[in-house]
Amino acid sequence: MSEIGSAMSNAALQGTEHLRVAIRRRPGRWVATATVIVLAVYILFALATNQNFQWAIVGHYFLNGEVLAGLLLTLELTALAMLIGIVLGTILALMRRSGVALVSWIAAAYIYVFRGVPPLVQLVFWYNLATLYPSIRVGVPFGPVLFHVSTNSAISPLTAALLGLGLSQAAYTAEVVRAGLMSVPRGQTEAGLALGMSRQQIFWRIVQPQAMRIIVPPIGNETIGMLKASSLASVITLEELLQSVTIIYTRTFQTIPLLVVASLWYLIVTSVLTVAQHYVERRLGRHLTGSPGGATYSLMQGWWLRARREGSKQDG
Numbered sequence: 001m002s003e004i005g006s007a008m009s010n011a012a013l014q015g016t017e018h019l020r021v022a023i024r025r026r027p028g029r030w031v032a033t034a035t036v037i038v039l040a041v042y043i044l045f046a047l048a049t050n051q052n053f054q055w056a057i058v059g060h061y062f063l064n065g066e067v068l069a070g071l072l073l074t075l076e077l078t079a080l081a082m083l084i085g086i087v088l089g090t091i092l093a094l095m096r097r098s099g100v101a102l103v104s105w106i107a108a109a110y111i112y113v114f115r116g117v118p119p120l121v122q123l124v125f126w127y128n129l130a131t132l133y134p135s136i137r138v139g140v141p142f143g144p145v146l147f148h149v150s151t152n153s154a155i156s157p158l159t160a161a162l163l164g165l166g167l168s169q170a171a172y173t174a175e176v177v178r179a180g181l182m183s184v185p186r187g188q189t190e191a192g193l194a195l196g197m198s199r200q201q202i203f204w205r206i207v208q209p210q211a212m213r214i215i216v217p218p219i220g221n222e223t224i225g226m227l228k229a230s231s232l233a234s235v236i237t238l239e240e241l242l243q244s245v246t247i248i249y250t251r252t253f254q255t256i257p258l259l260v261v262a263s264l265w266y267l268i269v270t271s272v273l274t275v276a277q278h279y280v281e282r283r284l285g286r287h288l289t290g291s292p293g294g295a296t297y298s299l300m301q302g303w304w305l306r307a308r309r310e311g312s313k314q315d316g
Contacts, residue, residue, distance in 0.1 A: 057257040061248065062264065070244025071265050077161055077230045077240060082223050084166030089173025096178050107174065114171035120232050123164035127236040129155050161233040161240075169226060176218045180211035212284055220277030224270055241265060 047053065061067055095107035114122070130151035138147035155163075184207045192202035234243035241262055249258040 052256065053260060054254065054257040057254055058260050061258060061261050066244050066248060067241070067261060070239055070241040073239060074227070074230050074241040075269070077165070077233060078223070078227045080162055081165040081169055082226050084162065085169025085173045086219070088167070088170035090177050092170060092174035093177035093181065096174065097181060111171045111174055114168050119164055119168045119229055120235065122168055123160060123232055123236055126155060126163045127157065127160040157233070157236045157238040160236055161238050165226065165229060169222065172222060173219065176222070177215055180215035181207065183214045184210045216281055216284055220273070224273050227269055227273065228266065
């Protein structure tokens with residue numbers, strides 16, 4: 001029987017010896033690629049040869065001390081505002097999923113208000129809070145005042161920027177975290193309970209690792225958005241990157257070159273954040289390969305085996 005099969009295979013091969021593999025031509029792709037390359041070279045050449053950009057002045061101010069100080073403040077403002085947004089947003093997301101109706105409604109009201117009011121309006125509002133409350137008092141309700149401070153001294157431009165950007169970001173982050181948590185099927189929580197796991201263990205071992213795959217990419221995009229949104233703080237005289245170059249070009253009247261300097265720094269930092277986001281997503285994907293169900297099965301299996309080993313040790 002094997003001899004007949006081999007003979008048929010040889011015959012089939014002999015019949016296809018004259019056939020050649022034809023590579024499918026895709027002229028449209030080559031034309032599109034060539035067009036894009038030509039346009040990119042043309043745009044770069046037009047930018048480089050346009051004397052109105054004053055590239056010599058751009059190079060002179062690119063590493064200027066005032067510009068670098070503004071860049072450092074921009075990075076600090078972005079990091080702190082995102083920290084506030086992530087911490088508070090996670091708390092709000094958990095509140096939204098709470099079984100207590102009042103707690104869920106409070107979180108929903110916060111998200112509704114801070115997502116509905118533009119961040120620029122919030123920045124100006126916090127910066128002028130002293131017009132509503134000239135002083136900040138902390139004490140016992142209807143009792144003695146334990147702490148008292150002037151609002152103007154407490155709400156500096158940096159504080160107003162952190163409040164305006166951080167509290168606004170928390171509303172968006174809350175919805176991102178809530179979407180990530182909702183992406184994990186409820187049946188996996190029930191399976192964890194059936195294995196004897198507590199709800200805290202289910203959250204940290206099953207729900208949180210899978211939700212992070214949904215949460216991390218939007219948070220990375222929000223961080224890049226926060227970097228650009230930090231330029232709004234220039235309206236309240238905070239000397240971040242945009243305000244720093246604004247101060248310089250109001251003194252030198254070299255508006256375009258200084259705006260190019262700010263744009264280049266924003267592009268550089270955005271590129272670094274994009275690479276970091278890609279690296280984090282790859283590392284996260286290595287820990288959770290395959291489908292969410294397969295990852296959950298592995299986690300539950302590992303938990304079940306550890307529980308059996310601990311139980312056998314106790315019995316011994």
